[in-house]
Amino acid sequence: MQTDYIIVGVGIAGISFCEQLKTNKKTFVAFDDASQQSSTVAGGLYNPVVLKRFTSVWKSKEQLNIALPLYAQIEKELNVKLDYKLPVYRKFASLEEQNDWFVASDKPLLSEYISTDIIKNKNQAIEASFGFGEVLQTGRIDVKTMVEAYKSDLLKKGLLIEESFKYDELNTKNEEVVYKDITSKHIVFAEGFGLVKNPFFKNLPLLPAKGELLIIKAPNLKIDYVLKSGVFLIPLGRECYIVGATYEWKDLSNKTTEKAKEILLGKLKKLLACDFDIINQVAGVRPTVKDRRPLVGQHHRHENMFVLNGLGTRGVMIGPYVAKQLYNFVENGTPLEKEIDIKRFEKE
Numbered sequence: 001m002q003t004d005y006i007i008v009g010v011g012i013a014g015i016s017f018c019e020q021l022k023t024n025k026k027t028f029v030a031f032d033d034a035s036q037q038s039s040t041v042a043g044g045l046y047n048p049v050v051l052k053r054f055t056s057v058w059k060s061k062e063q064l065n066i067a068l069p070l071y072a073q074i075e076k077e078l079n080v081k082l083d084y085k086l087p088v089y090r091k092f093a094s095l096e097e098q099n100d101w102f103v104a105s106d107k108p109l110l111s112e113y114i115s116t117d118i119i120k121n122k123n124q125a126i127e128a129s130f131g132f133g134e135v136l137q138t139g140r141i142d143v144k145t146m147v148e149a150y151k152s153d154l155l156k157k158g159l160l161i162e163e164s165f166k167y168d169e170l171n172t173k174n175e176e177v178v179y180k181d182i183t184s185k186h187i188v189f190a191e192g193f194g195l196v197k198n199p200f201f202k203n204l205p206l207l208p209a210k211g212e213l214l215i216i217k218a219p220n221l222k223i224d225y226v227l228k229s230g231v232f233l234i235p236l237g238r239e240c241y242i243v244g245a246t247y248e249w250k251d252l253s254n255k256t257t258e259k260a261k262e263i264l265l266g267k268l269k270k271l272l273a274c275d276f277d278i279i280n281q282v283a284g285v286r287p288t289v290k291d292r293r294p295l296v297g298q299h300h301r302h303e304n305m306f307v308l309n310g311l312g313t314r315g316v317m318i319g320p321y322v323a324k325q326l327y328n329f330v331e332n333g334t335p336l337e338k339e340i341d342i343k344r345f346e347k348e
Contacts, residue, residue: 003027006177006184008165009191011039012143012315013308015150016323017188019070024327029182030154033164036192037254037284039315041213043234043244044141046317048113051090051135051228054104057314058293058339059321060113064137067320071141078149081142088138089119091229091271092130101133113137125221125274128229138226140234141316165191167199172302186330190308193252193285195295201307204295205345208252211313212260212283213244216268218276230267240279243268245313256281288312294322297342298329306330307342 005021007014010032021028046067048060057063071083092098098118105114113136121128154160170187171178177187193208195201219239227233234242246260261281268276287310289295295310308326311319328334338344 001029001182003029003182003184004186005029006031006179006182006187008032008187008189009036009194010151010154010160011036011147011190011192012042012319013190013192013311013323014188015074015146016070016319017190017308017326018150018154019073019320020323020327024331026331029159029161029184031161031163031165032151033162035164036194037282038192038211038286039143039147039284041211041282041284042143042315043213043232043242044143044316045088045138045226045232045234046141046314047088047135047138047226048317049088049104049110049135051088054100054110054114056107056109056113057317060109060317063317063321066324067317070320071146071316074146074150078153080145080149082146083139083141085139086224086226086235088135088226088228089132090135091126091128091132091227092118093229094130098130098133123221123223125218125272126223126227127271127273132227134225140226143316167197172305175304177302177304186304186306188306188308188326192287192309195287195307195309200299200302200305201295201309201342204307204309204342205290206295206310207249207288207290209286209288210248210252210283211245211286212248212256212264212281213242214261214264214268214278215280215282216241216243216276217279218272218274220274221272221276227271229271231264231271233268233271252285254283254285256283286312291344294318294340295342296322296326296336296340300346 004026005028007030048057075082105116115134119132177184217240289310299305329336
């Protein structure tokens with residue numbers, strides 16, 4: 001088989017890059033062994049405001065301008081619903097937080113995303129005496145549905161190989177890479193946490209962080225917005241909500257834990273004044289980076305080998321943005337932004 005690209009990993013990063021290839025009529029084949037679950041257990045929230053500090057997410061406007069049309073395109077191609085427009089409410093803990101919110105609303109990068117109206121709490125199922133601030137232009141991408149539908153579509157088209165990629169069987173020669181019976185011009189590694197086992201990029205400072213979510217059913221909660229307090233509450237419909245998320249740096253398995261459940265329940269009980277039932281708990285390992293910027297770029301020795309990783313907790317926003325940058329770098333020679341280029345870690 002002769003192709004333009006081999007893609008390793010079909011999560012948010014891999015799918016975003018595949019979409020760039022399809023748009024530009026490039027051929028590719030993808031590998032995925034379903035070992036990485038960070039995409040499929042992601043909350044999928046896109047939100048341009050850092051709600052802990054009331055600051056702007058890095059390049060938020062540029063990210064959303066690329067990400068939302070891409071998800072709309074996938075929805076149309078695969079005939080699935082992915083983008084659920086939902087406002088985000090930030091619960092205020094004090095009058096001081098209300099004041100900080102108003103100050104933030106005047107900042108140039110935040111003014112179009114922060115509503116200056118304080119929303120009073122009228123929901124008896126929620127403890128929020130100081131009310132909420134509303135973030136605009138927010139929503140949730142159903143990442144699990146997207147990954148499953150996308151992989152199914154690639155499989156039907158003969159473009160997905162569902163097996164582990166064996167790095168020792170990859171050969172680079174001249175201007176091509178050869179893997180088994182596949183000869184390709186380029187290879188892009190987008191395998192998330194799996195990068196730590198990749199001999200070509202294992203020295204990059206990926207900081208895997210396990211995250212766990214609960215799915216609860218709360219018939220009396222009745223909210224149609226995302227609620228942020230000590231935890232995120234994201235409505236799924238049918239009286240169900242995502243509750244998340246935890247951070248764990250030592251246990252990097254995909255197994256759920258009682259410890260994480262207790263942490264989430266402790267925070268949830270401070271927020272809700274209604275009954276709820278836990279109907280599921282899921283876990284996955286996020287590929288994060290110490291400077292909170294993705295890992296994008298070219299191998300220092302193999303010119304046709306690239307990495308697209310480290311999307312962290314805001315993958316649905318940043319994934320399409322950095323995938324487009326990588327494509328333009330490979331095909332058009334457009335320099336990568338220094339903040340995402342893996343060259344920033346060369347000295348280390």
